[in-house]
Amino acid sequence: MVSFIGRRLCQALFVLLIISVVSFVIQDNLGDPVRQMVGQSVSLQERAALQQELGLNDPLLQQYGRFLMGALQGDLGMSYYYKQPTLDVIVSRLPATLELSFCALLLVIILATPLGVIAAIHPKSLLSRAVLFISTLGLSIPIFIVAVFLMYFFAIEWRVLPSFGRGETTSFLGLWQTGLFNKDGLRHLLLPSFSLAFVLTPIFIRLIRAEMQDVLQSDFIRYAWSKGISAPRIYFLHALKNTMLPVITVGGIQAGTLVAYTILTESIFQWPGMGLLFMEAVTRVDVPLISAYLMVVGVIFVVTNTLVDVVYSMVNPRVRIPGYSA
Template sequence: MLSFIGRRLLQAMFVLLIISFVSFMIQDKMGDPVRQMVGQSVTLEQREALQQELGLNDPMLIQYGRFLGRAIQGDLGTSYYYKEPTIDVIASRLPATLELSFAALVLVILLAIPLGVFAAIHPKNILSRAVLLFSTLGLSVPIFIVAVFLMYFFAIEWGLLPSFGRGETTSVFGLWQSGLFNRDGLRHLLLPSLSLAFVLTPIFIRLIRAEMMDVLQSDYIRYAWAKGISAPRIYFVHALKNTMLPVITVGGIQLGTLVAYTILTESIFQWPGMGLLFMDAVTRVDVPLISTYLIFVGVIFVVTNTLVDVVYSLVNPRVRIPGYS
């Protein structure tokens, strides 16, 4: 088990190294940092002196080595716009994005598992066909269409929910501000989280349905029926447990994707999270902030996938055997 975890950690470190190099190269391709820092109000000699001071005239590998050394120490540069360390700027927006992702994930779990199980148990039922139609629609419609649709009807046409912003927030143990603990914050959270959930739920419905139908045809399920075990126990203990194995893998990948999806959702609903921050950084050509965001999202993907591999190896020991890993 320890060797399996060690291999996964080495792979994660290698991927993070590649992500850091790509982020560094992006900094070099997005304009002149000196011009972005001082504008056009300085002379050419002053620009050249500042380039020399910043080490921008050094070979690329030397610059990358300095960048990597600072990154290991938690220094990914200073935002051109906010005049603060980019890590601090990202950290200030992280709670809002995590809050939105958490709410969307809860909705996905509450919807996908019962609907997927029902569609597998009663494949010819008219409600099961309606669930499959919904999942097809969810896979076909882009997230920004869903977001605009929800905003138009629930916020503009019917006036039931707010259309933008995070609403009132409450301090949680003095560490961060959250809207999960008051009515106004929850009302602001509902539409963007529904938009995210609408995109991800169909994937899990179809996956759970397909895996559940396959498991229900297995020999040990037939044996359970022959022993007279109750239907709820067969469906929700024996069958669902083995159905969740591939769901864990896909779910881990989708958790990382959820952060990427928040870019569009946060932009449409003006949700003050990392996605909206990234779009603003692109508009302002805030290169250090763009680079830090890419590294941060890359870290989320790598950490999530590594944890999923470890959890999956605990659930299914075969993946730790050479030839399965």
């Protein structure tokens, strides 16, 4: 287990190194941060002084080295706009995004698993045909259209759900501002998480259906029937557990992309999370914040992939992480 974590850590560092290079290479093309920070009335001398103070006149490599040294000590720089350490700014927005992604993923699992299983067991039934048709539609409609439609009907036409923001939040252990424990927060969560789930659900339905159909053809399923055990047990234990092996692998990667989709969702619903923060940072040319965001997302990716590997090894007894016993 230790060596597994160690290997993952090295991998993470390598990924972060590449991300940091990329974010620094693009910064020259993002416009002038000084112009964004100061007003019209500031003189050229003052601008030059500020530029010097921020270190923007130093060679790129030197700036990068400075950033890297800071990053190693947990300092990802100061946000030009917030005048706060970027990491603090991002961490304050992290709960909103994680809650949104978590709820979306939960919705995906709750919706896709039974629908995919039904579509695999009864491929010719009306229900599975309908499910497949709708999932094809879902695959081809971009998230911003889905989100706008949902908002139009639920928030504007029928006025049953709020259209933007996170609503009321409560503090959880003083560390985490959560919207999960009160009604208003949950109501605000519904539309954004549903639109986010809408992207991934069709992919998962199709994936589960295809894998399950494959598994249902295998000898051990026929053998299970020959033992006289019940149909639900065969479908939902014998077949589904085997179906989940490839689904977990693909699902893990997709869960990572969910974080990317939060940028769109959060912008549409004005959800005060990391995605919205990133969009604002881009328009404000807040380069340290952009870099820090990219680094944090990189960490999230590596962490989810590691979690996926651990979950996979728990479901599949043939794969055991060395030194780790379930």
